[in-house]
Amino acid sequence: MAELTTLESKLGEVVGLAMAAQEATQKVMKLPELEEELAQKLERMNEEAAEAERRGTELAGSFEGKKTAILEEARETKSKAKEMLSTYLDDESDALDGFEFLTMAEAGEVGHWSVLETLNQRARDAAIGEYVEWGLPIQERHLEDVKQASEQLASEKNPSEPA
Numbered sequence: 001m002a003e004l005t006t007l008e009s010k011l012g013e014v015v016g017l018a019m020a021a022q023e024a025t026q027k028v029m030k031l032p033e034l035e036e037e038l039a040q041k042l043e044r045m046n047e048e049a050a051e052a053e054r055r056g057t058e059l060a061g062s063f064e065g066k067k068t069a070i071l072e073e074a075r076e077t078k079s080k081a082k083e084m085l086s087t088y089l090d091d092e093s094d095a096l097d098g099f100e101f102l103t104m105a106e107a108g109e110v111g112h113w114s115v116l117e118t119l120n121q122r123a124r125d126a127a128i129g130e131y132v133e134w135g136l137p138i139q140e141r142h143l144e145d146v147k148q149a150s151e152q153l154a155s156e157k158n159p160s161e162p163a
């Protein structure tokens with residue numbers, strides 16, 4: 001398979017995290033104690049993750065002869081993230097656990113998109129620039145939203161009750 005540059009490989013990781021985010025949001029949507037308003041937020045995050053995957057996949061196609069390798073990188077990242085998801089959330093998990101997991105996952109996404117942005121400051125690929133400009137603020141909002149949701153769910157808990 002074609003060898004990837006650091007920039008191309010990071011694009012693959014970002015796409016892989018977008019794939020994983022769709023599964024994570026779906027899983028959290030099924031957890032107990034999830035309120036309607038939060039379910040709607042998850043729905044939107046899920047759609048935006050799908051859009052990030054779609055745009056990123058299209059972008060991968062603009063790297064001559066590299067698309068397959070970039071998407072292979074994406075799938076690898078996705079399967080690692082999926083493993084983390086299934087390790088963290090189990091049958092006893094509730095919505096708060098779900099949003100705590102998403103806080104880690106979204107922080108990871110923000111970190112990866114920022115790395116892609118930094119690499120592109122030297123690579124100056126116009127399409128990557130456009131992708132990051134579109135996606136990074138969305139990931140920052142995701143992180144803010146899931147952190148807020150965790151705090152909201154935590155504030156409704158009785159700290160003295162058995163876990």
Ligand SMILES: [Fe+2]
Nearest residue numbers: 021109139142
């Ligand atoms: Fe996200």
